[in-house]
Amino acid sequence: MTEFILVSGMFTGPHVWEETAARLASAGAGVRTAALTGLGGRRGEGTAGIDLETHIGDVLALIDAVGAESGPDREIVLVGHGYGVHAVLGAADRRPERIGRIVCVDTGPGQDGAPALAAVPDRSVREEVAGRAGAERDGGGLAAPAREEWQRWGSTAGIPEAALDRLTALASPQPLGTLLQPLRLTGRAASLPVTGVLCTANGSTIEMVQRRVDLGDPAFQPLAAPQVSFFELPTGHWPMLSLPAELAEDLLRAAAGEGHRLVPPGSSEPPAHLRPFLLDLPQLPCERTGNVDLYVPDADGPRPAVVFVHGGPVPAGALPTPRDWPVLQGYARYAAREGAVGVTLDHRLHDMTDYPRAAADVAAAVERVRADPRVDADRIALWFFSGGGLIAADWLRRPPAWLRALAASYPVLAPQAGWGLVDSRFRPVDAVAGAGTLPLLITRAGREAPEIAVTVEEFLTAAGRCGAHVEVVDVPHGRHAFETLDPTEESREAVHRAMRWVRGRLSV
Numbered sequence: 001m002t003e004f005i006l007v008s009g010m011f012t013g014p015h016v017w018e019e020t021a022a023r024l025a026s027a028g029a030g031v032r033t034a035a036l037t038g039l040g041g042r043r044g045e046g047t048a049g050i051d052l053e054t055h056i057g058d059v060l061a062l063i064d065a066v067g068a069e070s071g072p073d074r075e076i077v078l079v080g081h082g083y084g085v086h087a088v089l090g091a092a093d094r095r096p097e098r099i100g101r102i103v104c105v106d107t108g109p110g111q112d113g114a115p116a117l118a119a120v121p122d123r124s125v126r127e128e129v130a131g132r133a134g135a136e137r138d139g140g141g142l143a144a145p146a147r148e149e150w151q152r153w154g155s156t157a158g159i160p161e162a163a164l165d166r167l168t169a170l171a172s173p174q175p176l177g178t179l180l181q182p183l184r185l186t187g188r189a190a191s192l193p194v195t196g197v198l199c200t201a202n203g204s205t206i207e208m209v210q211r212r213v214d215l216g217d218p219a220f221q222p223l224a225a226p227q228v229s230f231f232e233l234p235t236g237h238w239p240m241l242s243l244p245a246e247l248a249e250d251l252l253r254a255a256a257g258e259g260h261r262l263v264p265p266g267s268s269e270p271p272a273h274l275r276p277f278l279l280d281l282p283q284l285p286c287e288r289t290g291n292v293d294l295y296v297p298d299a300d301g302p303r304p305a306v307v308f309v310h311g312g313p314v315p316a317g318a319l320p321t322p323r324d325w326p327v328l329q330g331y332a333r334y335a336a337r338e339g340a341v342g343v344t345l346d347h348r349l350h351d352m353t354d355y356p357r358a359a360a361d362v363a364a365a366v367e368r369v370r371a372d373p374r375v376d377a378d379r380i381a382l383w384f385f386s387g388g389g390l391i392a393a394d395w396l397r398r399p400p401a402w403l404r405a406l407a408a409s410y411p412v413l414a415p416q417a418g419w420g421l422v423d424s425r426f427r428p429v430d431a432v433a434g435a436g437t438l439p440l441l442i443t444r445a446g447r448e449a450p451e452i453a454v455t456v457e458e459f460l461t462a463a464g465r466c467g468a469h470v471e472v473v474d475v476p477h478g479r480h481a482f483e484t485l486d487p488t489e490e491s492r493e494a495v496h497r498a499m500r501w502v503r504g505r506l507s508v
Contacts, residue, residue: 002075002100002255003030003066007059009082009107010153011144011171013040016081020240023248029255030070032062036087038141039172051177052116056090063095075100077255081240082107082154083178086116092189099192103254105247106154106199106237111219112185116178122152123353129179141173154237155416157201163241193227195254197247200451201236203416207449207480210262214271217315221265229259234450274320277330278487279495284333286344292365293323295332295342296374304379304404304506305341305369308332309362311386311412312349321346327483331383334495338503340381343369349387352415355426359391370402379506381405386480387412393431399438405505407441407498410448410480414455429458435468439505443498446476473497 004024006017014033021031035042036058038050059078066074076099080088085104092099102109107119120126125142132140147168150156156164198204209230212220222228231250235242253259263269286293297303308331310322322328323344332342347361348354370377380402384392389411395403413428424430432440440463444456463470475482475494482491 001028001030001070002077003032003070004077004079004251004255005032005034005059005062005066005088007034007036007078007080007084007088008040009080009084010142010174011039012167013042013170013172015040015170016167016238016240019244020248020251023245024251027248027252029252030066030074032066034059034062034084034087036084038175038178040170049177050175052086052090052181052183054175055087055178056094059087059091060094063091063098067098072098075255077101077103077251079103079105079251080107081105082237083116083119083174086110086119086183089185089189090183092192093185093187096189096192099189101193101195101255102189103195103197103251105197105239106202106204108196109194109222110183110185112187113182115180115182117180120179121154125152129176132176133180140176142176142179144168144171144173155199155202156238157236158242159236159238160241167238167241191227193229193257195229195231195259196223197231197233197239197250197254199237199239200232200234200449203451205449205451206230206232206260206262211272212313212315213262213265214273215315216265216318224262224264226261229254229257229261231259272481272485273322273325273327275326275484276487277326278483278491279330279334281330281333281337284336286329286332289368291323291346291361292368293332293344294369294372295329295336295344297336297339297341299339302374302376303339303341304381305343305375306332306335306381306383306502306506307343307345307362307366307369308335309345309347309382309384309388309391311384311388312347312358313351313354313387314349316348316350327481328385330483331495331499334499335503338499340503340506341369341372341375347388347391349391355390358388359394359426362391363394378402379404381407381502381506383407383409383502384411385409389413389428390415390426393426393428396428396431396438397434399435403438405439405441405502406435407443407502409443409498410445410452410482411442412452412455413459416451429455429462432459432463432468433466435463435466438468440468440470441473441498441501442470443473443475443494445478445480445482446474447479449480452480471501473501 335342347358349358
């Protein structure tokens with residue numbers, strides 16, 4: 001028999017688990033929901049001095065109750081949603097011998113020494129709470145969201161209207177001490193099995209986590225350990241309200257040891273970003289200056305240039321850096337074969353908060369390229385990839401006269417709900433209203449992740465409303481990064497079509 005202990009996230013209480021708990025119980029599992037001090041039904045109880053340790057103690061009390069009532073052999077699965085994961089990890093660290101598995105619902109595992117505030121996606125909230133440090137001793141709290149404010153804490157996709165109303169009505173202020181007190185872990189629970197349940201509408205997928213592992217992100221390397229597994233749910237941040245039955249099924253499967261395992265670094269097959277480009281192109285040396293590489297064609301006179309902007313985030317220190325990835329080198333060499341200067345660069349998009357400085361890096365690189373005497377400064381195209389697509393907003397909003405075309409391959413064109421981006425500057429779906437007559441190209445992968453594909457559709461709809469013309473190249477069977485993942489004739493033809501289109505705009 002398995003005993004599930006369900007711990008809710010910020011502002012909420014046991015009521016959010018009702019349907020999921022009922023499904024688990026009907027499957028024969030034991031279920032307990034943690035009523036955390038000061039939240040839910042315990043709102044107003046001992047408001048002064050509530051901190052993370054208080055909530056860890058609440059979870060420990062439930063663990064000990066299971067042992068007292070059912071014996072020490074009863075397997076316990078600790079389930080934490082959002083903030084609740086911090087209380088779960090703290091309790092598991094103190095009772096590792098009692099825990100069979102930890103499940104993190106749409107949140108990453110907390111880190112020793114980090115407060116729960118660090119995981120809050122909204123930067124303005126982080127700054128507000130940090131500015132109120134000290135108020136937690138007097139029972140200070142972060143106000144519960146109004147109905148329309150829940151999106152600041154995660155995607156509400158899939159939540160029925162009545163459930164959202166109830167979520168708002170029963171919400172409690174979050175004690176500041178629970179967000180400000182650092183999580184302290186001894187490492188005693190480090191070897192416990194862990195399962196992550198990712199909610200794709202909130203901007204997190206197994207594929208994205210695998211990509212961060214492949215890129216060498218040190219924070220993600222532990223997630224490729226054999227005791228870590230994953231499930232995905234096609235919904236927003238509150239699956240216990242939007243997909244309670246499906247969440248219960250995944251929890252039962254997690255308890256049984258099922259789930260997707262990531263491919264660890266150093267496996268026999270190289271990661272997607274280091275596989276060969278799908279076209280066989282002649283080798284062409286690059287000229288490297290600072291963070292910019294030029295692939296210059298053997299031609300007379302100033303030539304047009306195509307600047308290729310990589311996606312991300314890419315961890316700081318990852319090697320090779322993006323300008324040495326086969327896909328970007330391949331595109332740059334292809335552009336040079338077609339008579340244009342191919343340009344690749346490294347920009348500093350290492351975290352979701354880095355878009356402003358990454359955009360500044362791109363702008364500086366473009367000016368450096370335009371100043372090169374071998375480049376026709378009045379004939380420039382920009383080509384964005386994946387998460388780099390958000391940077392395109394700067395160029396869509398007020399296109400300079402010398403920008404002859406803007407292309408994007410499998411781009412993200414609006415920030416995801418869970419990314420924590422509050423700067424409206426990086427929203428191409430809004431910025432396209434200023435594009436005017438700038439020629440635009442989108443290469444669309446037919447097997448794209450739904451949460452990315454929807455941003456492309458939003459962009460195309462917005463472009464249609466403002467009269468901007470967008471050429472679309474479809475790769476019906478292609479995936480995100482199809483140039484290395486799907487080296488098919490369909491993919492090759494899509495790359496040829498896109499390059500011919502860009503080169504044609506530069507010839508005008």
